[in-house]
Amino acid sequence: MALPPPGTLQPKELSPRSKQRMQESTPTGTAELPPSAEPGGRGVCAGRQLRVLLTPLAVAGRRLLPQKRLLGAYGGAAADRAPAGKRLRLERSPPRAAPVSRPTGTDSAWDEESDGSDAGDTPLNGDFELSAYERKRLKNITENAKFFAALQLHESAARLRQMVYKKEAHTTKRAKPKKVEDETVLRRSMRLQRVDPSGIPLSELPAQPEAEEYPKVPAGPLSMIPEDQGGNSKLPDDLLATWMRISEVKAHGTEKLPSDMKRYQDSLTSMVLSEDSIKKVVKYRVCSAAIHPSESIIFVAAGDRCGQIGLWNVSCKAQEEAHVFTAHNDPVNCMEFSPFNPAHLLSVSNGSLRCGDVTRAVFDEIYRTEDEVNLSSFDFLDDNASTAIVGHWDGDVSVVDRRTPGTSPELSANIGFTRTRTVHVHPVNKQYFIAAGSTDVCVYDVRYLTARLNKPVSSLRGHTRSVASAYFSPVTGSRVVTVCADNKLRVYDTTSLSPTITALSTVSHNNNTGRWLTRFRAVWDPKQEHCFVVGSMAHPRQIKVFQDSGKLLHSFSNLDCLGSVCSINVCHPTRNILVGGNGSGRLHVFKE
Structure with a gap:
């Protein structure tokens, strides 16, 4: 339609x-x-x-x-x-009526x-x-309509519109000063206000330089004056007499021979730690340690990150037997008793190499650099400890002769490293030394060193990150152990110094010590040619002993006494004694 x-x-x-x-x-x-x-x-x-x-x-x-x-x-x-x-x-309409009939x-x-x-x-x-x-x-x-009313979209839109309109530009506003009545009035004396009691302001004092927390150590010889003694007091007679008495015995009077592995492992088990064998020797983190070769008493030394050297006679129970000396301005990176004359304690910091002579109660200065932050480590080049090889943080090495007057080196050589952390001399062939740098570990012949770039005799390959230390085995030098930041301990066979040497064994080990702990250094036990000691980050805290094959022989631990990481460790050359230093300046002595 x-x-x-x-x-x-x-x-x-x-x-x-x-x-x-x-x-x-x-x-x-x-x-x-x-x-x-x-x-x-x-x-x-x-x-x-x-x-x-x-x-x-x-x-x-x-x-x-x-x-x-x-x-x-x-x-x-x-x-x-x-x-x-x-x-x-x-x-x-009301209810419908009946339909009307048509x-x-x-x-x-x-x-x-x-x-x-x-x-x-x-x-x-x-x-x-x-x-x-x-x-x-x-x-x-x-x-x-009821649903949308329940959602309250109009109210939300109004609030959002209001927020957008009220939003201000991102500008930095200066904080409003507080009202004077709201501030709490601090009472200050007239002396702090620099006002005379009569009401007349006092004249301003001239600005004075802030006093240094640690006064700088001057160049030249330093007297052995402990920190806990008076300014002009002498070294305590008991410490002087003890050090001189134990130094009269030759350290190498007996020939070091490798012992049976089973007997050596039993000796490790017999070494324990007790409460009287723990002492805070230095004030700050231990960066190096040394143990006197005496067989009569236990005499140890430790160097911290602020240049202090602590001496502790472990055999004496008196509390005053630990004395602290300020010999350097910087961290004591390496220290060692002279193998020829144990009355001499040599230590190196960033700026100088010193020799603590107990017979004269003085710290002599052997070598000083123009750059205050340069020296990293040292080792003796001969048995009478008259010459030494010194490593530099900038990668170079220097040859120092203690018999030469002055504080200048005999030779400064460029070995091609960007950083040299440790140097160590071969125990048999003294002309060879090994240097550990950023990712390089090389063996050099000191007889052919020149001021220009030097070629290594042998290179130890396999390190992917920075190397903290590298040391020859103590008796024959046929092994080298390294600690790398890639969490690996590597052992190399250096029986024949070929141009390139690969790792003989590799041990997975957590070497991530961080910035507050001294980096681990794996050191050989002088009593056993094929075993080395290294700190550990594992819980409970412990010090581990490995064989050159990578096998774990023993772990030193004590739940009651050892609760910290011992980064620096040193073994006695003839006795079953192990000393570990931690980040708070304490030394832990494990002994039979």
Whole structure:
């Protein structure tokens, strides 16, 4: 059925019978006739469009006729634009009355009088109800409105808009000074305010340089004056007499022979740590240690990171038997009793090499560099300890002769290292020494050293990171043990010094000591050619002894007494004694 153009369709005026039926079914005062049904009314205004719904109506014995359903004079969106007083009011009607029977024989008249307003689910009594679809649609709209109202989107948007508007530019604002009344007034004396009791301000004192915590040690010889003694007091007679007495015995009076491995392992088990064998010898972290070769008493020395040297007579139980001396300005990187004359204790710091002579109670200066931070380690080149090889932090090495007057070296040689941490001389062939640097470990011949770049005799390969130490085995020098920052301990066979040597064995070992601990140095036990000692980061704290094959022989530990990492360790040359130094200046002595 084709619809006429918008604005041309006019609703048909209701018949008197239809009007009567609507009046009878509508309560008084609740129903309004649409404008189109009013007598004499013009119906829909000109130019307004009607919304018509065509719904087929099934009638018994007749074909389906399309019925027109008028939704409103201003239906849909047009209803919102209807003039005031022209809107269609839909009110809920009372319960429907019984359907009105159609008069007999008036089918054609019924169809002619119907204008489509009583179609679909709208009752014949004039109640304008919505269809099922529209009721469902209105229900969905109501539920959605309640849902969005529960989300409070409008309130959140308003708050967000307010936050955006209140946001300020990223500018650094100066803090507002506190009000005077809010501050707590601190009471200060007139002396601190520098005000005279009479009220006259005192004159300002000239600025004075801040006093150094550790006064600089002057160049030249230094008297052996302990820190706990007076300024002009002499070295205690008991310490002087003890050191001189034990130094009269030759350290190498007996030949060192390798002992049986089983007997050696049993001797390690017999060494224990007790409370009276632990003492704070120096004030700060231990950087080096040495043990006197005497067989009568246990006499040890330690050097810390601030240049102090501590001497401790372990055999004496008196507390005052540990004395501290300030011999250097920088960390004591290496120290050793002279193998020829144990009355001499040699120590090296960043700026100087000194010899502590107990017979004269003085620290002599053997070698001083122009650069205050340069020296790293040293070792003796001959049995009488008259010459020494000294390593530099910048990679060079120097040959020093103690018999030559002055503090200058005999030779400074460039070995091609960027850093030299340790140097060690071959125990049999004294002309060879090994140097450990950043990632290089090489053997050189001191007889062919020159000031220019020198070629190594042999290179020990395999290190991927910086090397902390490298030492020959004590009796034959046929082994070299190194400690590397790649968490490996490596042992090399140096029986024949070929140009390139690969590792004989490798041991996985945690060498990550950090900045607050001295780096590990694996040292050989002078009593056993094929065994070395090294500190450990493992818990419980311990000191480990390895065989050159990589086998762990023994671990020194004590849950009650050893609670720290002993980075620096040294073994007695003839007795079953092990000394370990930690980061707080304490020495731990394991003994039988």
